Amino acid sequence: DIQMTQSPSSLSASLGDRVTVTCRASQTISTFLNWYQQKPGRAPQLLIYAASSLHGGVPSRFSGSASGTEFTLTIRNLQPEDFATYYCQQSYSAPYTFGQGTKLEIK
Amino acid sequence: QLQLQESGPRLVKPSGTLSLTCTVSGDSITNSAYYWGWIRQPPGKALEWIGTVYHSGSTSYRSSLRSRITISVDTARNQFSLKLTYVTGADTAVYYCARQSSGHLDASDLWGHGTVVTVSS
Numbered sequence: 001d002i003q004m005t006q007s008p009s010s011l012s013a014s015l016g017d018r019v020t021v022t023c024r025a026s027q028t029i030s031t032f033l034n035w036y037q038q039k040p041g042r043a044p045q046l047l048i049y050a051a052s053s054l055h056g057g058v059p060s061r062f063s064g065s066a067s068g069t070e071f072t073l074t075i076r077n078l079q080p081e082d083f084a085t086y087y088c089q090q091s092y093s094a095p096y097t098f099g100q101g102t103k104l105e106i107k
Numbered sequence: 108q109l110q111l112q113e114s115g116p117r118l119v120k121p122s123g124t125l126s127l128t129c130t131v132s133g134d135s136i137t138n139s140a141y142y143w144g145w146i147r148q149p150p151g152k153a154l155e156w157i158g159t160v161y162h163s164g165s166t167s168y169r170s171s172l173r174s175r176i177t178i179s180v181d182t183a184r185n186q187f188s189l190k191l192t193y194v195t196g197a198d199t200a201v202y203y204c205a206r207q208s209s210g211h212l213d214a215s216d217l218w219g220h221g222t223v224v225t226v227s228s
Contacts, residue, residue: 094167
């Protein structure tokens with residue numbers, strides 16, 4: 001199985017800040033890397049697919065990048081609605097493993 | 108309106124069978140652009156992918172569940188289902204059904220609201 005190592009597990013930031021979350025795959029997954037946002041009591045929502053493609057309706061302050069087996073989610077100009085938990089997931093091959101999540105909290 | 112809705116018993120006894128159904132509204136489950144899957148989230152923990160059924164009818168399952176899990180499609184009812192046998196407390200979780208889109212490199216672009224399933228006597 002492909003392991004996805006996500007860091008940090010938690011992050012504190014202020015409104016207007018820029019934050020980054022990293023996900024590392026245990027083997028090559030090309031660009032089959034997705035990012036999801038989950039708010040308490042809600043289903044996850046797709047933010048970014050194919051490492052860097054923004055899903056429809058997602059604000060442009062969200063972006064994704066890839067370098068080999070390391071993937072990064074960047075959020076610029078943090079807004080109140082961005083404080084949530086973020087998960088990466090590889091869809092390169094089954095089992096389609098998730099990272100352990102990053103909880104983004106208000107400082 | 109395109110949506111997914113989970114249904115099924117919320118309480119299952121230990122060693123029993125967990126059975127959930129996901130009803131697809133607003134599109135055909137036979138659309139070859141999509142696969143259909145289940146993801147769960149134990150209380151306070153991360154998301155766990157547990158299985159996917161492809162438009163060919165073939166399936167992929169989480170390694171640790173392979174001996175207990177079946178995912179199938181009912182095209183007549185536009186539904187897909189999850190069966191998990193011999194459940195224990197470790198199977199207590201919020202269960203989500205989701206659509207994987209080949210146009211999004213197999214990302215899950217549409218999710219149900221989720222249903223809480225508790226394993227307890």
